[in-house]
Amino acid sequence: MTTTVTRPGPRHGGMAQQQRRAALLLLSPWLLGVVGITLLPILASLALSFTDYPLLSSPTFVGLDNFSTLLFEDERFRQSLVVTGIYTFVSVPLQLLFALVLAVFLNRGIRGLSVYRALFYLPSLLGGSVAIAILWRQVFGLDGMVNKVLAQVGVAGPDWLADPRYSLWTLIALNVWMFGSPMVIFLAALRQIPAELYEAAEVDGASKARRFFTITLPLLTPIVFFNMVLQFIHAFQAFTPAFIVSSGKGGPADSTLLYSLYLYQEGFGNLRMGYASAMAWILLLITALFTAVNFGLARLWVFNADD
Template identity: 60%
Template sequence: MSALGELHSLSTKRAKGQPKVKHRHNKAAYLFLAPWFLGLGIITIGPMVSSLVLSFTKYNLLQAPKFIGLDNYGRMLTDASLHQSLAVTFLYVFVSVPVQLVMALALAILLDRGVRGLSFYRSVFYLPSLLGSSVAIAVLWKQVFGTEGLINQFLAMFGIEGQGWISSPQTALGTLIILNVWTFGAPMVIFLAGLRQIPTMYYEAASTDGASKFRQFRIITLPLLTPIIFFNLVLQIIHAFQSFTQAFIVSGGTGGPAESTLFYTLYLYIRGFANFDMGYASAMAWVLLLIIGAFTAINFWASKYWVFYDD
């Protein structure tokens, strides 16, 4: 009985001591998470709240903010340059994102066939995604499509007279669309991972039934890949709406020629840091947030009609 009593006493002490140990573990976890929470508050939440407050004010960085209510949002209804920036941005998103995803999927299918040196090609194709948003690549792109650039030199070999692709309002935006399409590496790698997850037994059964490669792609690959397509679509739309560096470098920070490359983010920068109209720029930032949120919500709503899962 005494042995049983001691065992009961030890188990009771351990049970009583467990909450303290658990509490100490929680403290340690909060301590390690503290830098992240600090960064979230100072770098993310704090500026967001500040910009929301400033969007209802008139503020030029030199004087104290003056509350003006919804005047900044009302100005957007009559701002012709803002309307042009929205048109340019929507055209850029609606053209570049689908073409980029189609190219990424096509190359992923090609690489999935067991090409020799797969890791090398995967790295080469992924490299533009790492450099596509950099200043160096934007400068290079400006040289490639310039009057004396590589494109015109290539056309001259066939007796075709080139033009200033970047200096023409009809083609300037197209060069930026090509640049965004060129950075297909990230979605391609994700597509390649998704293709590797499709069970081979589906293709074996389809081959036994005499299905062609195209039919296998249409009834097996494409439906089972729709979750990956949806994931890439959402990410690339958000990324395209936030594009800034390419247009800034190519146009010299003006959105020219004739506002043909005036992205919404570039116009926001011009209003805030060139014209020192920070209140209006803050309101524009929140409108952009609402636009991206709306497109994301629409994609999630529509996904139930075209995204399929293996189960």
């Protein structure tokens, strides 16, 4: 028995080559962007992290001096880590909790769902903007809306932004307020849960609370994990609220000195670009390590459909 191998003729081969060229031509803007805007700056920052680069003169190689200074000598670096840690590990869980509660409420089929969804999503859409940060500064100022409301009940509110005991909590409140994005994702996931599961549980006499903890929450754990990873990464990189609220200083007493704000101060305020590049790579390593730990622990609590 003989097997006949059909080879594409010159015409077909020429058409395939033309299609490859067309694909490369269409992809070339994206490829140029990845190489020129992402890859090359990443490699440049890695190289600069081993130099003393005052931005106005040529960089000088210093080896690991920037990293050793950051880890063992820089008190403000350690303070920025503490502030960022408190900001991240307090605001993100509260944000996800608010998002989940509101998503469950909206999933009950209330009238005007699209309007509520848009209103709740709006803070997330505008939350990283300068305008919202300025608005937040006015709300929590000494004569802001919060203190005016407290004055109505006879309470003299503090200057929330000028008091180190409260200033960071105003930033935490702002991040919690931006719950719209995870809420929309939770709401979409809730719509995908089969109604038959709830009907079967109701027939078995399960209460609403039991149905939530035995059906809704386990099936939502992959979405909880997804939102958690994204929001933690976003919180680690938070910059605009701290910059606007503290006028770029991280005060008072470095109480709002988020990591990215300190990086900005060193790179563009003190013109220590090599030092700032080392900080950027430490932040990358911290974020990557935290994300890797989350993925490692996910198998212990994230529900898998194959289980």
